[in-house]
Amino acid sequence: MPAQLVAVNVVHELIRGPSRWSAIDKRPVRGPVEVTELGLAGDRQCDTRYHGGPDKALYAYAEEDADWWSAELGREIPPGLFGENLRTRGLDVTGALIGERWRIGGPKNGILVEVRSARTPCGNLSGRMGIHRFHHRFGKTGRVGAYLKVLATGSVRAGNRIVVVHRPDHGMTIGESSRRS
Template sequence: MSARLIAVNVVHEIIRGPTRWIAIDKRPVPGAVVVEELGLVGDKQCDTRYHGGPDKALYAYAEEDADWWSVELGREIPPGLFGENLTTHGLDITSALIGERWRIGGPTTGILVEVRSARTPCGNLSGRMGIPRFHHRFARTGRVGAYLKVLSTGSVRAGNRIVVVYRPDGGKTIGEVSRRA
């Protein structure tokens, strides 16, 4: 089966985190969502020192990794719970190489993105999950998802196909970079 988007998630509510206001409460939205250079139209990042910007325009997380966490924690992990914009299926994000490029959606309306970095989780994730120091545990697994740069704008929707169109020779994977952080 080919890789695909199972959910496109935007901020539902700005909430108070342990130290500041945060936009981690992301939830799936129906239909097509426009993607611009700085991310999804209708989404928000509160602390742009660490989130957002051209190299962190989108955050992608694999359903397979969420399913792993669901078993590990004994609770449901719905799309967007970890604050991701794009929930994928059939794409091994932990093994994605920095610099890898993905085409999401069709060639005329879809987007082209580049894997730029692993997520560096902070205490806000622990607060969201209600588990003290969870962000350290999350990082140690390497199952942290990827920040993406938007190379070509367009729109995306749940069900869109994801194709890896470029994979660099060598380099570090998301999992390797995360476990070293």
């Protein structure tokens, strides 16, 4: 089965995190969503020192890793719970190489993105999950998801196909990068 987008998530409401406001409460939206160099139309990042900007325009998380967490925690991990913009299926986000490029959607109005870095989880994730220091546990697994740079703008929607169009020669994956930090 080809890789695809399971959900496209934008901020539902701002919530108060342990130390500041957060836009981690992301939820799925229906239909196509425009994507600019700075992310999804209708989305927001509160602390742009750590989130957002061209190199962190989108945050992708794999359904397979969410399923792993679901089994680990004994609870559902619906799309957007970890604050991700894109929930994928059939794409090894943890095994994605830094610099890997993905085409999401069709060639006419889909997007082209580049894997830039592993997510560095913060205390807002622990607050969202209701589990003390969860962000430390999350980070140690390497199953943190990937920040993406938008190289070609367009629109995306749940059900879009994802194709890896470039893999660099080095072997630094999102999971390895996460465990090193």
